[in-house]
Amino acid sequence: MSYTFGDNQEASRRLRRLAEIYEPETRDLLSWVRSMRSSRIQAAIDLGCGPGWSTQLVAEILAPERTLGIDASPRYIAEARANHPGLEFVEHDVLKTPFPIEGAECFLCRFLLTHLESPRAALEAWAQAAAPGALLAIHETERISSPHPALGRYYEMVEQMQRHFGQELQVGAALDNAFAGTDWRVRHSESLALHKAAREMAQLHLANLRIWGANDFAKEAFDRTEIQHLERELGRIAGGEQEGGVVCNVARQVIAERR
Ligand SMILES: C[S@@+](CC[C@H](N)C(=O)[O-])C[C@H]1O[C@@H](n2cnc3c(N)ncnc32)[C@H](O)[C@@H]1O
Numbered sequence: 001m002s003y004t005f006g007d008n009q010e011a012s013r014r015l016r017r018l019a020e021i022y023e024p025e026t027r028d029l030l031s032w033v034r035s036m037r038s039s040r041i042q043a044a045i046d047l048g049c050g051p052g053w054s055t056q057l058v059a060e061i062l063a064p065e066r067t068l069g070i071d072a073s074p075r076y077i078a079e080a081r082a083n084h085p086g087l088e089f090v091e092h093d094v095l096k097t098p099f100p101i102e103g104a105e106c107f108l109c110r111f112l113l114t115h116l117e118s119p120r121a122a123l124e125a126w127a128q129a130a131a132p133g134a135l136l137a138i139h140e141t142e143r144i145s146s147p148h149p150a151l152g153r154y155y156e157m158v159e160q161m162q163r164h165f166g167q168e169l170q171v172g173a174a175l176d177n178a179f180a181g182t183d184w185r186v187r188h189s190e191s192l193a194l195h196k197a198a199r200e201m202a203q204l205h206l207a208n209l210r211i212w213g214a215n216d217f218a219k220e221a222f223d224r225t226e227i228q229h230l231e232r233e234l235g236r237i238a239g240g241e242q243e244g245g246v247v248c249n250v251a252r253q254v255i256a257e258r259r
Pocket of ligand 1: 003015018019047048049050051053054070071072073076092093094095109110111112115116
């Protein structure tokens with residue numbers, strides 16, 4: 001599997017922080033899904049679950065009979081099992097059907113479509129795995145920006161790198177179109193303007209830069225001295241030595257229903 005942001009210890013710690021930073025809006029999204037269901041949910045699936053922090057929220061808020069996290073990384077699946085012994089985790093590619101549980105009634109997709117080449121192909125695969133009337137909740141980035149030059153440059157670079165791998169950093173902006181012609185009906189689609197502390201975001205980005213900054217594409221496309229300079233600058237913001245202000249992150253949240 002070629003998850004661009006890796007699955008080593010540093011990448012895993014980064015996903016833990018990411019989960020903390022985006023927990024409030026994920027809770028709101030899942031609570032909305034919960035309110036759209038009158039009966040007990042039999043099975044819910046967290047798509048691309050990583051070490052299971054988003055799966056834990058699915059279990060807590062939707063309270064399904066069975067909560068399953070699926071991810072292509074065996075390391076993340078092993079960690080998720082250790083982190084959340086009461087939940088189920090299976091190594092599985094989210095684009096491959098059948099799923100380990102067929103006919104689930106709820107799905108969460110958080111920060112996953114941004115790593116897939118074709119959001120539409122993913123939506124089509126998930127429709128096959130879903131029960132009629134199932135709900136799919138999505139949280140993805142639509143826009144991310146900062147007036148701070150180091151953060152602004154980081155976003156340009158990560159966008160360029162993801163494009164190289166056929167991925168879209170700001171995939172949220174294309175989501176409504178991706179649903180057209182699929183077996184999903186969009187019931188709710190909202191742009192949320194989130195303001196996150198630059199210090200916290202720089203901590204995430206620094207970990208990420210250390211992971212992908214050494215990959216073959218980055219070595220070829222970016223100047224090594226610039227990457228080192230960026231690491232220093234992000235390090236200063238992350239450590240609080242330099243004020244970075246806030247990062248404006250517009251997130252797209254969608255709830256769709258399987259026809
Ligand atoms: C940014 S992480 C998000 C983790 C989790 N959803 C969260 O929000 O905390 C993206 C995850 O998607 C997984 N992933 C990427 N492509 C995948 C694929 N084709 N099938 C399954 N998992 C995939 C990666 O291994 C990684 O764990």
